[in-house]
Structures are given as C-alpha cells and as structure tokens.
Amino acid sequence: MNWRSARAVFNHEMARFFRTVWQSLASPVLSTVLYFVVFGAAIGGRIESVEGVPYGAFIVPGLMMLTVLQQSVANASFGIYFPKFSGTIYEILVAPTGWIEVTLGFVGAAAAKAVLIALVILLTSFWFNGVHIAHPFWMLAFLVLTAIAFSLLGFIIGLWAKSFEQLQIVPMMVITPLVFLGGAFYSASMLPPFWEGVAKLNPVLYLISGFRWSFFDLADVPVGVSLVAVGLTILVCMAAIRWIFLSGWRLRE
Amino acid sequence: MRPIIDIDHISKRYDSGTVALNDVTLQIEEGEILALLGPNGAGKTTLISIICGLVVPTGGTVRVGGHDIRRDWRAARKMIGLVPQEIALEPFETVIDCVRYTRGLYGEAPDDAYIEQLLRSLALWDKRQARTRELSGGMKRRVLIAKALSHRPKVLFLDEPTAGVDVTLRREMWQVVRALRAQGVTIILTTHYLEEAEDMADRIGVINRGELLLVKPKDALMGEFGKKRLTIALDRPLAALPGALQGRGLALSADGATLFYDYDTRAERTGIAHLLADLSGCGIAVRDVSTKQSNLEEIFMSLVEDEPAESQEVPA
Numbered sequence: 001m002n003w004r005s006a007r008a009v010f011n012h013e014m015a016r017f018f019r020t021v022w023q024s025l026a027s028p029v030l031s032t033v034l035y036f037v038v039f040g041a042a043i044g045g046r047i048e049s050v051e052g053v054p055y056g057a058f059i060v061p062g063l064m065m066l067t068v069l070q071q072s073v074a075n076a077s078f079g080i081y082f083p084k085f086s087g088t089i090y091e092i093l094v095a096p097t098g099w100i101e102v103t104l105g106f107v108g109a110a111a112a113k114a115v116l117i118a119l120v121i122l123l124t125s126f127w128f129n130g131v132h133i134a135h136p137f138w139m140l141a142f143l144v145l146t147a148i149a150f151s152l153l154g155f156i157i158g159l160w161a162k163s164f165e166q167l168q169i170v171p172m173m174v175i176t177p178l179v180f181l182g183g184a185f186y187s188a189s190m191l192p193p194f195w196e197g198v199a200k201l202n203p204v205l206y207l208i209s210g211f212r213w214s215f216f217d218l219a220d221v222p223v224g225v226s227l228v229a230v231g232l233t234i235l236v237c238m239a240a241i242r243w244i245f246l247s248g249w250r251l252r253e
Numbered sequence: 254m255r256p257i258i259d260i261d262h263i264s265k266r267y268d269s270g271t272v273a274l275n276d277v278t279l280q281i282e283e284g285e286i287l288a289l290l291g292p293n294g295a296g297k298t299t300l301i302s303i304i305c306g307l308v309v310p311t312g313g314t315v316r317v318g319g320h321d322i323r324r325d326w327r328a329a330r331k332m333i334g335l336v337p338q339e340i341a342l343e344p345f346e347t348v349i350d351c352v353r354y355t356r357g358l359y360g361e362a363p364d365d366a367y368i369e370q371l372l373r374s375l376a377l378w379d380k381r382q383a384r385t386r387e388l389s390g391g392m393k394r395r396v397l398i399a400k401a402l403s404h405r406p407k408v409l410f411l412d413e414p415t416a417g418v419d420v421t422l423r424r425e426m427w428q429v430v431r432a433l434r435a436q437g438v439t440i441i442l443t444t445h446y447l448e449e450a451e452d453m454a455d456r457i458g459v460i461n462r463g464e465l466l467l468v469k470p471k472d473a474l475m476g477e478f479g480k481k482r483l484t485i486a487l488d489r490p491l492a493a494l495p496g497a498l499q500g501r502g503l504a505l506s507a508d509g510a511t512l513f514y515d516y517d518t519r520a521e522r523t524g525i526a527h528l529l530a531d532l533s534g535c536g537i538a539v540r541d542v543s544t545k546q547s548n549l550e551e552i553f554m555s556l557v558e559d560e561p562a563e564s565q566e567v568p569a
Contacts, residue, residue, distance in 0.1 A: 009357075096359060
C-alpha cells in the first residue's frame with residue numbers, strides 16, 4: 001500500500017473538480033434548489049404532511065440522495081474513463097501503484113465531491129424548509145457510505161465503458177429510474193401493497209429510507225437492513241474492481 | 254556484470270492467433286543506449302509494453318534490476334520510466350502539475366527542487382504554468398520525458414520519441430537523451446529514423462515479425478554488414494568494360510563515365526591496389542576516386558528483406 005500514490009490520484013481528481021467548480025458544484029446545487037422551490041414551496045404547500053413531516057422537508061433527504069447518487073456515479077465514471085479516452089491511463093498502469101491505491105484515489109475523490117455537494121444542498125435546504133436532523137452522526141455516516149458505494153459503482157462503469165455513450169447509458173437508464181422509484185419524493189408506505197412489495201426490490205429504497213430515518217426517525221425498512229445493503233454494495237463493488245485490475249480486463253492487453 | 258534488464262524467452266500471442274513476439278531473449282546492460290529497429294508491427298512496442306506492464310506476456314520472464322516484473326512488480330516498475338509513442342497528456346493541466354502528479358503516482362515525496370531542475374534541463378521551466386494543450390508538439394514530447402523522469406528512473410524507454418518532430422527538435426531531443434545517458438540512465442529507444450539509431454545507440458537490435466533477428470554493438474554491426482563502395486570517375490567515358498576487367502565485381506555507370514567497386518572492409522585484401530594497377534594497365538585514366546560506407550538504413554533493409562515472408566497468423 002502506497003499512500004502517496006493514492007493521495008496523488010485524489011489530489012489530481014480534486015484539482016479537476018475545483019478547475020470546473022461552476023459546473024461541478026453550482027450546477028447540481030442549482031438543480032436541487034429548483035426541486036425545493038417547485039416541489040417544496042410551490043406544490044408542497046398543497047400536499048398534506050407525510051407521516052407528520054411537512055412535504056417540503058420530507059423530500060430533502062431524497063433529493064440529497066438523488067444528487068449524491070448521480071454525482072458519485074458521474075464523477076467516478078468520468079474520472080477513470082477520461083484517462084482511458086485521452087490515453088493517459090498508461091501512466092497509472094505502468095506506475096508501481098496497486099488497484100487499492102488507484103481505487104482509493106479515484107473513488108475517494110468522487111465520493112468527497114458528492115458529499116461536498118450534498119452538504120451545500122443541505123445548508124440550502126435549511127433556508128427553504130427548516131429541516132431538523134434527528135441523528136446527525138448517522139446522517140453523515142449514510143451520506144458518506146452511500147457516496148462511497150455509488151462512486152465504486154461509477155468507477156466500474158468507467159472501467160467498463162468503451163465510449164461516452166456507454167458512460168452515460170447506465171446512469172441514465174438504470175441509476176436515475178432507481179432513485180426516482182426508490183422513494184425520493186414519497187414514502188413506500190404510500191404505495192398500494194403490491195407496488196410497495198415491488199419497490200422493496202429496489203436497492204436504492206434502502207439507502208433513501210436509512211438516510212430519511214437519520215433526519216426524521218421514519219423509515220420504510222429497518223435501519224440495520226439499510227446499513228447492510230450499503231455495506232454489501234461496497235464489498236461487491238470492491239471485489240469487482242479488484243478482479244478488473246488483477247485480470248487487466250479492459251485495461252491491459 | 255548483471256544486466257539491468259534481462260528478457261528471457263518472452264512471447265506474446267493474442268487470442269486471435271497473431272504472434273506479436275516469439276521467444277525473444279535479450280540482455281540490456283546498465284548505462285547503454287539500445288536502439289530497437291523494425292518495421293511497423295514488428296513487435297518493438299509490444300516488447301516495451303511487456304517490460305513496462307502494459308501488456309501481459311504469454312510466455313517467458315523479464316527482470317528489471319533483478320526484480321521479476323510480475324512477482325516483484327512494484328520494485329521493477331519503480332526503476333522504469335516510459336515515454337509513449339502517442340502524445341497523451343491531460344489537456345487542461347499545467348506542465349508542473351502534470352510532472353508532480355506522475356512523481357506522486359510513483360509514491361515519491363514531493364521534491365520541487367528536482368522538478369525545477371528537470372524542467373530547466375528540458376527547457377520547460379518558462380512554460381511550467383502553461384496548460385499542456387497550449388504547447389507545441391515538441392514541447393509536449395518533452396513534457397512526456399519530464400513525466401517519465403520525475404521519479405528518477407534507472408531505465409528509460411523512449412517509444413518513437415522523435416516521430417513527427419521536425420529536424421531541429423529531433424536534434425534537441427538527441428541532446429537530451431545523451432545528457433541522460435551521461436547521468437547513467439539506461440535508454441532503450443525504438444525508432445523509424447535509422448539515422449537516429451546510427452547516431453546515438455551503443456547497440457542495435459533488429460526486430461521483424463516478432464523475432465529478434467540480431468543485437469550487436471553498432472560499430473560491429475556496421476563493420477560486419479557494412480560494405481564500402483569505391484567510386485572511380487574516369488577521365489574519358491568507356492563504351493564497355495575491357496575484357497581484362499571482367500569478373501572483378503566492377504560495375505560501369507550508364508554513361509560509361511564512372512566505375513563502381515563494392516568491397517568488404519574486413520577482408521584481408523580489398524583488391525583496390527590491384528584494381529587501380531589494372532586500370533592503368535588497360536590505359537584507363539582516372540580523374541577522381543571516392544569511397545562511401547553503406548549506412549544503417551541499407552544494412553537494416555538488407556536484414557529485413559532477407560527474412561522469409563511468413564504469415565504472422567498461427568493456426569489455432
């Protein structure tokens with residue numbers, strides 16, 4: 001394990017984030033604020049509270065999760081795909097740097113960016129919705145663990161992708177629908193029993209549920225299950241990345 | 254002395270059946286400049302890529318500084334710097350950040366004094382805050398060299414370092430390479446410019462169709478395969494070669510004004526003295542005499558053209 005290598009990749013990725021700070025930070029924050037305005041302030045005023053929580057506040061954890069998932073996947077997948085596209089991946093492959101250092105650097109940076117954006121959104125939400133956080137430690141823990149899990153997933157997508165189209169297709173066709181159907185804007189308990197059962201097949205529901213619990217003490221599924229779900233996602237993704245680097249799949253000839 | 258790179262029966266066969274390298278064995282001594290010559294697709298880049306860890310061999314072993322590139326890959330790779338054939342740089346990054354990043358990737362502590370010295374030696378210091386996309390092609394190549402040297406490697410691979418570079422920049426690059434050798438860096442370069450190999454290399458290896466045809470010290474190669482040509486300008490043109498001069502390996506130019514005589518410089522007798530005497534005996538007056546050593550390009554072409562034209566495809 002070489003910490004300097006991991007730090008070099010991390011700093012390199014963070015420098016790219018700060019070079020394009022308007023696109024990286026301001027753009028997702030602005031999009032989420034628009035959700036607050038439209039769903040929270042405008043439509044939310046006409047919706048009854050959900051399980052005792054005003055609708056404008058209820059959607060805050062879901063919207064934060066939506067952003068974290070999208071940003072984690074996008075940052076990590078682009079972070080590793082761009083060197084493949086530009087050819088600079090060679091210097092990572094010829095360096096005395098193992099898969100764990102490379103993953104720590106890229107995934108750590110992608111997760112850090114996503115968490116940073118989510119925290120800015122949270123600060124903004126205080127102004128719009130006056131959100132109260134019941135379990136601040138667990139809120140932060142769910143935020144960081146989810147960002148890591150989905151950055152790992154994004155990293156795999158970036159390693160797998162052979163074109164910009166492939167890079168976009170999984171986040172667009174899989175991740176975004178899962179988030180929207182995972183209870184970002186509603187509680188699974190509001191669905192008819194059959195669809196509630198179907199919704200529970202969606203892994204993202206467990207993440208949003210755990211995260212919402214940390215805010216309001218309300219959960220669609222037990223919090224322990226949410227933690228296991230995110231932990232399992234991290235382990236499976238780590239195993240897949242280890243295999244990709246050791247076998248050289250889509251990296252080495 | 255133990256070689257710094259020990260390549261032992263390395264082969265690379267792709268799933269398609271194409272053999273990129275076939276049982277290549279080669280030792281490279283510390284501090285030498287080895288030039289690998291070969292036509293496109295000969296296997297030069299594959300060989301370099303295997304040593305650097307970009308391509309996984311299907312057979313054989315490689316040791317760098319005594320470290321096996323697969324079992325002890327961290328120690329082996331720490332000794333190597335690679336300048337790739339294609340210019341690959343992050344376009345929006347500054348020159349100095351690029352070089353610092355590569356040093357960090359190799360696990361080295363930041364050393365701005367060394368980075369400054371490196372950039373100055375490559376005439377890049379004034380451009381250190383420029384984004385790489387703003388640089389000329391020659392400067393980009395020098396940035397690639399700076400990145401490859403950022404961790405002070407013992408061995409530097411230069412894959413076609415001067416491809417597409419104009420003559421002035423090419424000569425500048427050669428000066429850089431010579432300076433590196435003077436510092437004790439072992440250099441392995443592939444090139445299409447035979448002039449480059451002839452001018453810089455200590456030893457020359459010729460690869461064709463995945464086979465290493467030969468590796469020899471440059472001077473020995475030139476001496477062994479090189480022929481000299483004696484050109485004799487005649488005072489008056491000849492209609493034909495006189496009978497007394499037939500069968501002596503002489504050739505007459507189309508205008509009859511020049512005679513050509515190829516001879517082996519290593520032969521005990523070159524036959525030049527007898528030839529000049531015989532010309533005089535035949536009453537042929539000589540106006541001028543000159544000699545020319547055949548160059549590496551001619552030697553290379555003769556070696557590659559002598560190879561049987563086999564298919565690279567291997568039956569499944």
